[in-house]
Amino acid sequence: MVDSKHQWKAWIYLAPAIILLLIFTVWPIINTVRMALLEGYSSLGAAGGKTYEFGFGNFVKVIKYKGFIKCLYNTILLCVLTVPISTLLALLIAVALNSIKPLQKVLQTIFFLPYVTNSIAIGMVFTAMFNIVGSFYGTENEIVITAGIINNIIEFFGGKAINWVNYGSTYAANIAVMVIYIVWNALPFKILVLLGGLQSINKQYYDAAKVDGTSRRRIFTRITVPLLSPMLAYVIITGFIGGFKEYSSIVGIFGEGMGPADDAGRLNTIVGFIYDALPNQQHGRASAAALILFAIIFVVTRINMYVSKKKVHY
Amino acid sequence: MSKNLTTTMHEKNMQQISSRQKVMKFFVKFMTYAFLIAMALIILFPFYWMIISSLKSLAEYRLSVPTLWPKKIMFGNYAEAFNAANLGTLFMNTLYVGIVSTLLSLVITVLSAFAFARLEFKGKDAMFGALLATMMIPGELFTITNYATVTNFGWINTYTVLIVPFLVSVFYIYLLRQNFMQIPNELYLAAKVDGTGDLKYLWKVMIPLALPTLISITILKMMGAWNSYVWPRLVANDEAHRMITNGLRNAFTDTTGDVNYPVQMAAVALVSAPLFLVFIFLRKYIMSGVSRSGIKG
Amino acid sequence: MKVVLENLTKIFPSRNKKSNEEVVAVNNFSFTIPDGKLIGLLGPSGCGKSTTLYMISGLQKPSGGKIYFGDDDVTEVSTENRGVGLVFQNYALYPHMTVKQNILFPLQNLKGADKLSKEEMLSRAYEAAKLVQLEELMERKPSELSGGQQQRVAIARALVKMPRVLLLDEPLSNLDARLRLQTREEIRRIQRETKITTVFVTHDQEEAMSISDMIVVMKLGVVQQIGAPQEVYDNPVNLFVAKFLGTPPINVFNGHVKGEKLYIGEDAVLEVKNVPDQEVIVGIRPEGFYLAEDGALSCELSSIEVMGRDVSIVSKNAACTAPVIRSIIDADTPINPAAKTVRYNLRKNKVFIFNKETEERIYFEVN
Numbered sequence: 001m002v003d004s005k006h007q008w009k010a011w012i013y014l015a016p017a018i019i020l021l022l023i024f025t026v027w028p029i030i031n032t033v034r035m036a037l038l039e040g041y042s043s044l045g046a047a048g049g050k051t052y053e054f055g056f057g058n059f060v061k062v063i064k065y066k067g068f069i070k071c072l073y074n075t076i077l078l079c080v081l082t083v084p085i086s087t088l089l090a091l092l093i094a095v096a097l098n099s100i101k102p103l104q105k106v107l108q109t110i111f112f113l114p115y116v117t118n119s120i121a122i123g124m125v126f127t128a129m130f131n132i133v134g135s136f137y138g139t140e141n142e143i144v145i146t147a148g149i150i151n152n153i154i155e156f157f158g159g160k161a162i163n164w165v166n167y168g169s170t171y172a173a174n175i176a177v178m179v180i181y182i183v184w185n186a187l188p189f190k191i192l193v194l195l196g197g198l199q200s201i202n203k204q205y206y207d208a209a210k211v212d213g214t215s216r217r218r219i220f221t222r223i224t225v226p227l228l229s230p231m232l233a234y235v236i237i238t239g240f241i242g243g244f245k246e247y248s249s250i251v252g253i254f255g256e257g258m259g260p261a262d263d264a265g266r267l268n269t270i271v272g273f274i275y276d277a278l279p280n281q282q283h284g285r286a287s288a289a290a291l292i293l294f295a296i297i298f299v300v301t302r303i304n305m306y307v308s309k310k311k312v313h314y
Numbered sequence: 315m316s317k318n319l320t321t322t323m324h325e326k327n328m329q330q331i332s333s334r335q336k337v338m339k340f341f342v343k344f345m346t347y348a349f350l351i352a353m354a355l356i357i358l359f360p361f362y363w364m365i366i367s368s369l370k371s372l373a374e375y376r377l378s379v380p381t382l383w384p385k386k387i388m389f390g391n392y393a394e395a396f397n398a399a400n401l402g403t404l405f406m407n408t409l410y411v412g413i414v415s416t417l418l419s420l421v422i423t424v425l426s427a428f429a430f431a432r433l434e435f436k437g438k439d440a441m442f443g444a445l446l447a448t449m450m451i452p453g454e455l456f457t458i459t460n461y462a463t464v465t466n467f468g469w470i471n472t473y474t475v476l477i478v479p480f481l482v483s484v485f486y487i488y489l490l491r492q493n494f495m496q497i498p499n500e501l502y503l504a505a506k507v508d509g510t511g512d513l514k515y516l517w518k519v520m521i522p523l524a525l526p527t528l529i530s531i532t533i534l535k536m537m538g539a540w541n542s543y544v545w546p547r548l549v550a551n552d553e554a555h556r557m558i559t560n561g562l563r564n565a566f567t568d569t570t571g572d573v574n575y576p577v578q579m580a581a582v583a584l585v586s587a588p589l590f591l592v593f594i595f596l597r598k599y600i601m602s603g604v605s606r607s608g609i610k611g
Numbered sequence: 612m613k614v615v616l617e618n619l620t621k622i623f624p625s626r627n628k629k630s631n632e633e634v635v636a637v638n639n640f641s642f643t644i645p646d647g648k649l650i651g652l653l654g655p656s657g658c659g660k661s662t663t664l665y666m667i668s669g670l671q672k673p674s675g676g677k678i679y680f681g682d683d684d685v686t687e688v689s690t691e692n693r694g695v696g697l698v699f700q701n702y703a704l705y706p707h708m709t710v711k712q713n714i715l716f717p718l719q720n721l722k723g724a725d726k727l728s729k730e731e732m733l734s735r736a737y738e739a740a741k742l743v744q745l746e747e748l749m750e751r752k753p754s755e756l757s758g759g760q761q762q763r764v765a766i767a768r769a770l771v772k773m774p775r776v777l778l779l780d781e782p783l784s785n786l787d788a789r790l791r792l793q794t795r796e797e798i799r800r801i802q803r804e805t806k807i808t809t810v811f812v813t814h815d816q817e818e819a820m821s822i823s824d825m826i827v828v829m830k831l832g833v834v835q836q837i838g839a840p841q842e843v844y845d846n847p848v849n850l851f852v853a854k855f856l857g858t859p860p861i862n863v864f865n866g867h868v869k870g871e872k873l874y875i876g877e878d879a880v881l882e883v884k885n886v887p888d889q890e891v892i893v894g895i896r897p898e899g900f901y902l903a904e905d906g907a908l909s910c911e912l913s914s915i916e917v918m919g920r921d922v923s924i925v926s927k928n929a930a931c932t933a934p935v936i937r938s939i940i941d942a943d944t945p946i947n948p949a950a951k952t953v954r955y956n957l958r959k960n961k962v963f964i965f966n967k968e969t970e971e972r973i974y975f976e977v978n
Binding site for chain 2: 021120293298
């Protein structure tokens, strides 16, 4: 039934997509592998006629490079902290939302709000909330004009102001701010998916559990969580994928310095590392890092899928 | 029959248990609401802080004991922010890039989805599989080469560089193809019998039926343009073509220290406002699109 | 454990916010379910039978009236403390648990004085499984079982905690015809063995008649008749009950009474003592006809269906409300298939007459 007229018509319809994909997707995949495998490759150099040797030097250099290890560490730390926290919190909120009737729609809308924001713009709001105006050295000489609303709240409850993001702030404080911001940003999508999952669970399972006198806690752990497991696996996998590509949320909080004023680059991530290499004509290095990132995401996704195959029913 | 199954249940004072359970039930409901409202307030707090800060005078903002509502409302901050960040140009640039790229992207997506959903050609399945496989690869991997490519094309600091490289979204093609597949093939065959051309059929039947998906795609694509940061910063960071997010970040490079926060917050509020407006009116489409995609923008 | 329903009423608020029409799902239902009996709640969909079942289980709260288990008033007692076992129409087996885990689940919920050791739980689970003949399938997941097997798991899960009352919601409706016959016998056997007071809901009169000790016929929230299946069949209180029970269904005619005689059309078919002259509806069970040369009721013969032991005669009469009359005659009776008409006499105890307006039964002396 396939006549030739249909053949070329289909290809005409697909032509724009295919041409663009060839240039901006397929070629980059090939080229990235090529650049990564040519020692110290730079496209400017290549354009000038320079030739590069084949080898794994870029990968070795990247892995040995202290800056990259720091980026990798930051990325993994943020992932490991934010994915469980946001998933658990989203699960609790979704279950709570699912159990109420009045106000459900209003609250659901509120919980979705952070999704429709610009992560750079709202990052600036978070910085404002944590920022201390004045100089803060943790010594007698400090001149604090305003400590920022978060510190004000901490002080209101009798705590001590913390230098979160300013000159001289600690790495732990920086990470804490990032975790809060990333979790805040990650909640809407997870709540949306989990709530959708909860609403599609047959209500009869809950009736049956009720007849059997099941406690709330047991209903949650033995019925809700297992029946929700496909959705949980989905948000965890997408959470990890997103987490390994963390970049603009850090720019949102700390600006392009990727760290507090006295330690720029302290919070840099793998994606940041790749972008930093571009203007410096270090395409080989950037490509190697990008492939490493891809490998990490691939492996983590595989592990997640393997675990969920064992734990997720269906 | 053993006695196990015939002995009656342990008798208990059911009435008492029941009233205790009612108290428990009320307590749980109360805690549920308390938890949800507390979480909602935490979620909302940054928005609240953004708005009230944007309306304060700098002197009031710098009070060591913060005020929860501005003493004197300073709308002037918004005018100042608008001018300081050159928001007018940024808005227009972003809108232009957003609209053009959304329209072109829709055309490409619809044509491809139609080909995959309705037409028969050799290698269709292999082709579609290959497209889906590219979704697994992080976009950062493409950026390196694309940066070099657009440099070679001489596209740096043009609108083209902001529009063309991201016109094709495999995910949107996939989404729309699934939607098209649900439309019964008989409709297509009937149209053929009537002598209706493919494009006319696409326009008159498929597109109206797939409209909700197309609206979702449009909104997500527009939001993507509005929120894009990394690519525009790399390739079009000149005054004439700068996009909104990038412009905002550029205009307020100092994030910490003694920043003029009221003006900065006013700028942030202005940048966020269109997103909220779209959300308020088109919430349904955004939420249904997002729950299927899991990608931001 | 006897179960007492006292003026039980359930009113659902109107779904449409504008109109305030409430739906009375169950209206003033009073009935004492005797200890250890199998009771069938029977009626067409929307008659309130499932609502009644769910009120007994505690999953739905009555709008009025009381429920007692034995002497305990359980009206305000929540589901989990009532000690009922409930088998859902779709079984509601937990899909992520094996058969064993499903059956163990209710036992693991027991707390305090009722708490069981692991061995006890297992032995009870296996006992329940044995009762429903599932021992071989304990490690399977519900998706790996047939409909009938799933249904038995659901029963085992409901029985394992030794419920005071066992409730079954349309237990057979998801099974195919052959399994249905087999499973209903199974339910009967299990109920006899455990002697647990059991209430089940069905819209299938044959199912209810075949296994219940007593049936309750309901219509639009109102109980029509309660009694042993045969008793209700032999003595329906109104036209609805008469029509609802029996296969093939009862034949209904328009008729009238004149001078203590019942007429169908022009034929005087029966003597009805002490019934005043009036228009009536006449119901005649298929087995209420017998052929006679000089039979009182003359009908136009359409066809004869031989069903082995019996013969079913399909005939027509202008007064009949249905297109055809179906009568069941002993197979030995000689019939001439070529005849144009058949003449019947009627068995008095298989003929019921009903008030034309109220459709209530009008009693007459049978002897």
